[in-house]
Amino acid sequence: MSTQTQTETTTSETGVARLRALWNDYLPYWFIAPMVLVMVLITFFPGAYDLYLSVIEEPTFDVFAAEFVGLNNYATAFGRGGAMHSFIITVTVVVSALALETVLGFGLAALVAGVESERLQSFYRVLFIIPMAVAPVSLATIGRIMLNSEIGVIPYLIEATTPFAAPAFLSEIPLLTVVLLDTWNWTPFMFIIFYAGLSSVPDTLIEASRVDGAPLWRRYLHVVIPYMKPVVFVATLIRLIDLFRTFGVVYGLTQGGPGTATQLVSINIYEQMFINNSPGVAAAIAVVYLVFVVAIANIVIAKVGFEGVWD
């Protein structure tokens, strides 16, 4: 009996030892396993499913029963679907909004950082951040009311203070209006990051350039902006990727219209899916868009690089 017990113990001990060896040998993999699992579930699986949707006629209950249509959906997307037009609209909006937000954000940050009174500074800080805290659709609704040619405050102000007639923002210059609304919404993001970046520029560096006799704009050009290069880069990269995802503020303002004048890729995808009931076409545009945005982000990182980080 004692022999038997001993054998059992030995067996289970061997089992434990084997498990322990397995645990120890692959220790790093065990540690990253949960993360990998989560990544697969939230990124890889939806991506793969999107790819699958883009090459079938329409989704069926049994995934293997769906009709394979090759690149038909892609052809439809770039034919009748107007995907190319949406890409051009999107790039236009992204580039102009990014430029405006970067310049305005930096300008505001520099102005507020230059305010001497601490109390006024924190007041401006809060004031300039508010638009970012408003939900995109609410902001779009507020925008619609403010821009309305009958009751809107902006057309009223333009006509009251300038000799020009106010344009019909949503029908005559819809693309510009969309860019301006997004700028209103997201300049605070750039402002707050640049503001933080500006306060990291050492005072003595500014003082050294003052003693060297550099006027204000040269101080910014030669000393402050080069020092802040990493901050500017990260802020614009985040904003760039985020701008490609813009949906709510534009959809709330124009629904992509008039016609397809402001139909961003995101709006096109939404309409293919929920208005045209063409999940295949929507998925096809989404796949191309994903590749497009990832490629742009990588090109930007490769070209500009994260260099310029000084100790």
Place this chain on the structure above:
Amino acid sequence: MASITLDDVTKEFGDGGDAVVAVDDVSLDIEDGEFVVFVGPSGSGKSTLMRMVAGLETQTDGDVYIGDEIVNQLGPRARDIAMVFQNYALYPNMTVEENMSFGLKMSTDLSADEIEATVTETAEMMGIESLLDNTPGELSGGQQQRVALGRAIVRDPNVFLMDEPLSNLDAKLRTTMRTEINRLQSDLGVTTLYVTHDQTEAMTMGDRLVVLNYGELQQVGTPLECFYRPANRFVAGFIGSPSMNFFEGQVTDGTLVADGFEYALTERMQGNVGDRTAVTLGARPEDYTLSEAPTDNGFEVVVDVVEPMGSVSYVYVRSVAASHDETFVVEIDGQQPISEGERLYAHAPATDVHLFDTQTGETIHQRELTDDAEHALSQPLENASAGAD
């Protein structure tokens, strides 16, 4: 080249009730080509005073002159100054050459060729010509320091301002750079203001010291004047290392009675003390002797700690008769054998002690000097001591 004059300059930070006075009504004349060291503990206002000369701060009250011109309203750009900062403040995105030429590009009309020639010449003088294409991040602390100096020198300004330029260097490099800055300053002959809290730098570098405390001028004078003829107890304690020992006491019948010893005052001392009773005796560690036999004015002490420095030893001793256990420092020859717990007699000769008014801190009796030393002190005491009046 230019002289600098500060006329009743005051600087307050903050406003209303919680204003902090950083510099309190300071007047000062600095001659053309002079090397003046502002020295004082942290918060004494020495940096603020220099920054007002630079134009980086604006004084609350008073006038700053560079040459004969009032520069109150001028920014640093218009003052023709060059400054060396404690952390060097080199532009990290520029090469050494760009760092050095930036000021010339910004504030002169020199052509690119002339600027390059000037920069190369200065770089050779500073021994940094091989570093011109490097960025500051690639340089050691000492090299960055040289570049920062070079950047100031290349401007050929009216005034050099140096704000604790050596405090980020290690001890050995600091000694070398100290000598080098001294040599450069006398070669170039540019009026120089130098801020430091290091009293070795203060003693060895300046033509004159400006000793500040709590924003008030304590004394202006040559380093030796401040050392041998301190205007008050603060200067006496601040200049010299280790610091002067102070003993507060009461004077009765020509004898100073302190806690732990009595000191018979000479006739000259008694004359200087007058009818004051609260008097502080000050004696430098090197003026004390420790002996085994009792001496006049000597008192028995017990050795607490011995710090051997090599050529000298700092001995921390405590009076046996004292009611407290505070120690004071005595400097003795490094070869004199001494051990902790030993009982000896401490003695400071009457020629070497200073007396201060305990209430005001003012010096009421100065030590005696040899005739040569007396002669060497350029100015008499009356002119050297300047209160903050």
